[in-house]
Amino acid sequence: MRFSLRPQDDTFYQFFKxxxxxxxxxxxxxxxxxxxxxxxxxxxxxxxxxxxxxxEITHELYNxxxxxxxxxxxxxxxxxxxxxxxxxxxxxxxxGNLVYLYGLSELPSPPREMLELINVLTAQAQIxxxxxxxxxxxxxxxxxxxxxxxxxxxxxDRAYRMLLVRLFSGEYEALTVLKLKEVADELxxxxxxxxxxxxxxxxxxxxxx
Amino acid sequence: MRFSLRPQDDTFYQFFKxxxxxxxxxxxxxxxxxxxxxxxxxxxxxxxxxxxxxxEITHELYNxxxxxxxxxxxxxxxxxxxxxxxxxxxxxxxxGNLVYLYGLSELPSPPREMLELINVLTAQAQIxxxxxxxxxxxxxxxxxxxxxxxxxxxxxDRAYRMLLVRLFSGEYEALTVLKLKEVADELxxxxxxxxxxxxxxxxxxxxxx
Amino acid sequence: MRFSLRPQDDTFYQFFKxxxxxxxxxxxxxxxxxxxxxxxxxxxxxxxxxxxxxxEITHELYNxxxxxxxxxxxxxxxxxxxxxxxxxxxxxxxxGNLVYLYGLSELPSPPREMLELINVLTAQAQIxxxxxxxxxxxxxxxxxxxxxxxxxxxxxDRAYRMLLVRLFSGEYEALTVLKLKEVADELxxxxxxxxxxxxxxxxxxxxxx
Numbered sequence: 001m002r003f004s005l006r007p008q009d010d011t012f013y014q015f016f017k018x019x020x021x022x023x024x025x026x027x028x029x030x031x032x033x034x035x036x037x038x039x040x041x042x043x044x045x046x047x048x049x050x051x052x053x054x055x056e057i058t059h060e061l062y063n064x065x066x067x068x069x070x071x072x073x074x075x076x077x078x079x080x081x082x083x084x085x086x087x088x089x090x091x092x093x094x095x096g097n098l099v100y101l102y103g104l105s106e107l108p109s110p111p112r113e114m115l116e117l118i119n120v121l122t123a124q125a126q127i128x129x130x131x132x133x134x135x136x137x138x139x140x141x142x143x144x145x146x147x148x149x150x151x152x153x154x155x156x157d158r159a160y161r162m163l164l165v166r167l168f169s170g171e172y173e174a175l176t177v178l179k180l181k182e183v184a185d186e187l188x189x190x191x192x193x194x195x196x197x198x199x200x201x202x203x204x205x206x207x208x209x
Numbered sequence: 210m211r212f213s214l215r216p217q218d219d220t221f222y223q224f225f226k227x228x229x230x231x232x233x234x235x236x237x238x239x240x241x242x243x244x245x246x247x248x249x250x251x252x253x254x255x256x257x258x259x260x261x262x263x264x265e266i267t268h269e270l271y272n273x274x275x276x277x278x279x280x281x282x283x284x285x286x287x288x289x290x291x292x293x294x295x296x297x298x299x300x301x302x303x304x305g306n307l308v309y310l311y312g313l314s315e316l317p318s319p320p321r322e323m324l325e326l327i328n329v330l331t332a333q334a335q336i337x338x339x340x341x342x343x344x345x346x347x348x349x350x351x352x353x354x355x356x357x358x359x360x361x362x363x364x365x366d367r368a369y370r371m372l373l374v375r376l377f378s379g380e381y382e383a384l385t386v387l388k389l390k391e392v393a394d395e396l397x398x399x400x401x402x403x404x405x406x407x408x409x410x411x412x413x414x415x416x417x418x
Numbered sequence: 419m420r421f422s423l424r425p426q427d428d429t430f431y432q433f434f435k436x437x438x439x440x441x442x443x444x445x446x447x448x449x450x451x452x453x454x455x456x457x458x459x460x461x462x463x464x465x466x467x468x469x470x471x472x473x474e475i476t477h478e479l480y481n482x483x484x485x486x487x488x489x490x491x492x493x494x495x496x497x498x499x500x501x502x503x504x505x506x507x508x509x510x511x512x513x514g515n516l517v518y519l520y521g522l523s524e525l526p527s528p529p530r531e532m533l534e535l536i537n538v539l540t541a542q543a544q545i546x547x548x549x550x551x552x553x554x555x556x557x558x559x560x561x562x563x564x565x566x567x568x569x570x571x572x573x574x575d576r577a578y579r580m581l582l583v584r585l586f587s588g589e590y591e592a593l594t595v596l597k598l599k600e601v602a603d604e605l606x607x608x609x610x611x612x613x614x615x616x617x618x619x620x621x622x623x624x625x626x627x
Binding site: 160161164165168169170174177178181206 | 484516520593596600612
Binding site for chain 3: 387388
């Protein structure tokens with residue numbers, strides 16, 4: 001545990017943990033899409049609830065940053081981290097909502113590469129929530145977190161490219177391709193946004209070390 | 210009216226007002242697309258003129274920031290605000306240009322949700338130009354502006370999602386879907402970019418309060 | 419040559435030159451796509467190698483920034499420049515990889531406007547590598563560089579718009595349109611990212627002047 005001249009108000013760290021914990025819930029709900037008898041409307045509605053709760057956490061975090069004189073970490077880094085966690089949740093919610101709105105549950109099952117992409121998001125969510133718990137102590141294992149998050153983003157990028165190859169292969173009709181691609185794009189943006197979180201954590205750690 | 214140690218050079222505020230006022234002109238031109246006998250080429254050309262004029266305003270703003278020793282607001286915030294106003298105008302011009310380039314005026318009328326999205330942009334433009342007039346005095350009603358801008362962005366997001374649902378419903382042939390989606394994407398980016406402006410105004414107000 | 423209180427460690431400038439020089443290699447490989455008997459797999463593999471090498475340069479640059487007490491330029495500007503050079507290379511690699519993955523080499527030749535876009539990238543790469551050599555001395559001709567880079571970005575934007583007009587004209591079947599559009603989007607992002615580099619160079623120059 002390092003020594004710091006700044007007051008270590010735990011409330012800030014709790015916001016980050018709560019937002020990350022909601023993302024874990026979100027990826028778990030999204031993973032239900034792999035199940036044969038999934039209720040897509042329920043998936044979409046529950047994602048909307050978790051996303052709404054995250055909006056409130058983000059809003060409270062911003063208020064807390066604005067009303068605090070000396071913050072435990074740089075203001076701009078806390079803003080960035082809060083909004084990046086919020087972004088991930090937005091993309092996950094959008095993906096689930098589009099599957100429902102476009103009636104994609106009529107497909108026998110989502111393309112295999114799409115499920116791979118969801119698995120990558122699940123793994124990213126897991127290491128992100130763990131990283132948020134280590135943020136206060138600037139735990140030295142945080143370095144492993146951002147290396148692993150970066151590796152997972154590469155996996156996700158590969159899965160996304162192969163998903164597009166499948167979508168454009170002629171296996172699906174044109175409008176279904178367009179619908180699936182919209183969902184794929186949201187998943188890919190979530191995967192990317194996790195890397196932005198890792199980058200911010202790296203920035204924070206470098207400054208504080 | 211608050212007291213400030215910084216010189217309150219009105220030229221800066223005038224740039225923001227002029228750029229926002231051009232966006233109001235832009236959304237008015239865009240709204241002509243709802244009319245049955247719209248001249249799409251003329252819409253595209255007039256949007257290009259307004260966009261060009263905004264480019265010059267932005268350029269003059271940057272020069273003024275670079276050549277001024279003490280600026281009335283933080284340099285980085287003024288850069289951000291200038292480039293975000295410029296972005297909105299770029300997206301609006303692009304939308305109008307694509308309707309013309311793709312020959313979309315052959316459709317009987319644009320999809321209803323696309324007109325809704327243009328209405329949202331019109332409302333965002335209106336409150337943005339009013340907000341720019343209140344910036345100098347840091348008027349306390351600026352808070353209402355960014356809450357309303359955020360609400361409108363949510364409306365726009367919903368209209369955009371429902372627009373895609375319609376585009377992918379089978380009502381249009383594949384190539385027309387792709388063309389309309391490109392236009393929709395520009396409108397959605399404009400809607401998003403208005404929210405960035407609101408966020409910058411919020412940042413400025415919090416700093417100055 | 420201006421006088422500076424900061425140590426002028428040449429290593430930093432060398433990283434930027436190396437990264438830009440890789441982009442020149444990348445655009446040269448990409449330009450092979452215009453040749454009638456191009457080996458698309460080889461194009462993709464060689465781009466992947468250059469991109470991998472750029473990743474390592476970027477990584478070393480970040481380490482060097484983090485481990486240096488007084489840097490010759492602002493830390494944040496060097497981070498931005500490094501990551502923007504890296505972005506350009508990523509988009510170029512992605513474009514080449516997608517041409518290979520989607521089997522687009524079966525087309526008689528890429529659309530003319532796509533080759534125009536690649537020509538714009540080639541020109542941007544050339545002036546960028548020259549600009550990186552002038553960065554240390556803050557050569558006064560750097561101003562010409564960013565004006566020219568901006569002009570080229572406008573050319574690229576026009577070529578991209580006309581490319582989409584062709585893609586949506588009915589000349590290609592729907593799935594081919596989607597594949598070509600993915601490639602076009604990566605090229606357009608590269609073109610845009612060059613402008614971000616120019617903007618960062620402008621910021622650096624204004625600060626140091």
